[in-house]
Amino acid sequence: MSVYLDYNASGLVRPEVREAMAEALADGGNPNAVHAAGRRARARVENARARVADLVGADPTAIVFSSGGTESNAQAVASALAAGCERVIVSATEHPCVAEAAAVSGAPVEVLPVDGDGLVDLAWLADALKRPGRPLVAIHHANNESGVIQPIAEAAQWIRAAGGWLHVDAIQSAGKVPVDMRDLDADSLTLSAHKLGGPQGVGALVLKAGREAVKILHGAGQERGLRAGTENTPGIVGFGVAADCAARDLSHAMAHASWRDAAEAKVKAAGATVVGEGAPRLPNTLFMAVEGWDSPQQLITLDLAGVMISAGSACSSGKTKPSKTMLAMGLAPLATGAVRVSGGWGTTEQDWIRFADAWVAAWQKHSARLRERAKEVA
Numbered sequence: 001m002s003v004y005l006d007y008n009a010s011g012l013v014r015p016e017v018r019e020a021m022a023e024a025l026a027d028g029g030n031p032n033a034v035h036a037a038g039r040r041a042r043a044r045v046e047n048a049r050a051r052v053a054d055l056v057g058a059d060p061t062a063i064v065f066s067s068g069g070t071e072s073n074a075q076a077v078a079s080a081l082a083a084g085c086e087r088v089i090v091s092a093t094e095h096p097c098v099a100e101a102a103a104v105s106g107a108p109v110e111v112l113p114v115d116g117d118g119l120v121d122l123a124w125l126a127d128a129l130k131r132p133g134r135p136l137v138a139i140h141h142a143n144n145e146s147g148v149i150q151p152i153a154e155a156a157q158w159i160r161a162a163g164g165w166l167h168v169d170a171i172q173s174a175g176k177v178p179v180d181m182r183d184l185d186a187d188s189l190t191l192s193a194h195k196l197g198g199p200q201g202v203g204a205l206v207l208k209a210g211r212e213a214v215k216i217l218h219g220a221g222q223e224r225g226l227r228a229g230t231e232n233t234p235g236i237v238g239f240g241v242a243a244d245c246a247a248r249d250l251s252h253a254m255a256h257a258s259w260r261d262a263a264e265a266k267v268k269a270a271g272a273t274v275v276g277e278g279a280p281r282l283p284n285t286l287f288m289a290v291e292g293w294d295s296p297q298q299l300i301t302l303d304l305a306g307v308m309i310s311a312g313s314a315c316s317s318g319k320t321k322p323s324k325t326m327l328a329m330g331l332a333p334l335a336t337g338a339v340r341v342s343g344g345w346g347t348t349e350q351d352w353i354r355f356a357d358a359w360v361a362a363w364q365k366h367s368a369r370l371r372e373r374a375k376e377v378a
Contacts, residue, residue: 002306003351007195007344008144008172008285009310014197014245014345017238021199024234031231032222041233048240055243056170056189057180058206064213064226065236068203069171069192070097075205075216075227076188077101077136080165082214086133091120091140091150092328098138098169112139117279118148118329125155129162140169141179145325145340146276147285149173156185165211171195171203175246176253176282187211193235197345198242202235249345257283259349263341263356264288270360271367273334275326284347289326289338293366298339298359301366305358309341 004012024044029037031045046060053060066072074097077088088102091112102109110128113121120139129135137159142149152168159166168186170179175196181189188211193202207213219228246253264274264286275287295311302309322335341355 002308003354004308005341005343005347005351005355006308006310007347008147008340008342010194010200011197011344012346013194013199013238014242016245017198017241020241021234021238024237029233031233032220044237045231045233048236048243051240052191052204052243053206055174055179055247056191056206057182058189059209061224062181062207062209064205064207064223065231065239066203066205066227067201067232068194069095069169069190070203071216072190072192072203072205073098073167073169074101075213076167076190077105077138078216079188079205079207079211079213080136080167081105081107083165083212084134085136085165087131088136088138089125089128090138093118093143093146093148093325094138094140095144095169095171096324098140098167102136102138107136108133112137114328116329116331118143118146118276118325119279120150120155122151122155122158126158129158129164135159135162135164136167137164138167138169140172141184142170142173142177142282142285143276143325144172145323145338146279146287146329147172147282147342148276149177149280149282152184152186160185173282175243175250176284178250181206181208188213193239193242196239196242196246199235199238202232202239204239245345253345254283256343256347259347259352260284260286260341260343263352266356266360267363270363272359272363273331275329275331275334275338282342284343286341287325287338288341289331289334290363291333291337292370293363294336295339297366298337298362301362302339302355302358305362307355307358309339309355311339 029041031041050060087108165187171192189206191204194200213226217228272288326335
């Protein structure tokens, strides 16, 4: 039986979510209609809104549902600029949807560097905040590749003193570690259902009290006039159930660290470099690399062994692109040989053991071939 260890890309859909979505699909109804089916759909949407809000310590009225994290991040950037922010600072390891939303916004953009462990340079940020212009600062709570957790609350103090807007992409961290809008002191925060064991295609923008969202999809007045388009009721229902389950299972999610650490020790002993090892990380995530074995080759080899993981580098048109995260961390020599292993609600300790054993065995075979080729060349 295959092992799925790619939850940071997309979590497996939880059984409770499938059941709730099936019920919503069977009942139907537009949540903006006033008849009985519409009222039932509206009740489902609002119940889910409250559940998602509870996951991050927010008021339900702060939630704006969307088609996913990419849309919500774009809306956050647009909202901050509409509120008077004049320039944007994005972390060097930010998700592309945030970095690109900033790049096309028309505002000046600066890149906040990270150190060798992937943590943002707070001293650099403090100096940058002294420059003219009200800033929007975007720092993700946890990196999608390395799992490195950023010092958001500390950064927030500097941003608040500068009169700025702090946007936190919490898509990877929510449900894996505690995430609370008040503790992070974020002005806006984004979530995605499918990272929690919910369906793909549903996300949320969460706003601090007093902050307002601007509409980026125009049309009718859904989501209190903040996001046009009929709400995806079954998807939103699944989001709410997934948020409930994630909150319930948080202690189990955090317990993954010991399983991850044991696997990490095995691959390190075999010669792998663990990326972000010196920083706080998500308990479910292992980001590792070796020289001489490209990411796609590793993925194929592990997949044939029945273990599904993902690449630290993006593959496009048959070419391997170095991991942006690793380049920002100064790890260019390893950037095309990185893989990410990430567990979730359905993962067991045995899954981590199976991955580590399969990877070590495959790496040893590959290393032996490399040595033989070197002898032939010599």
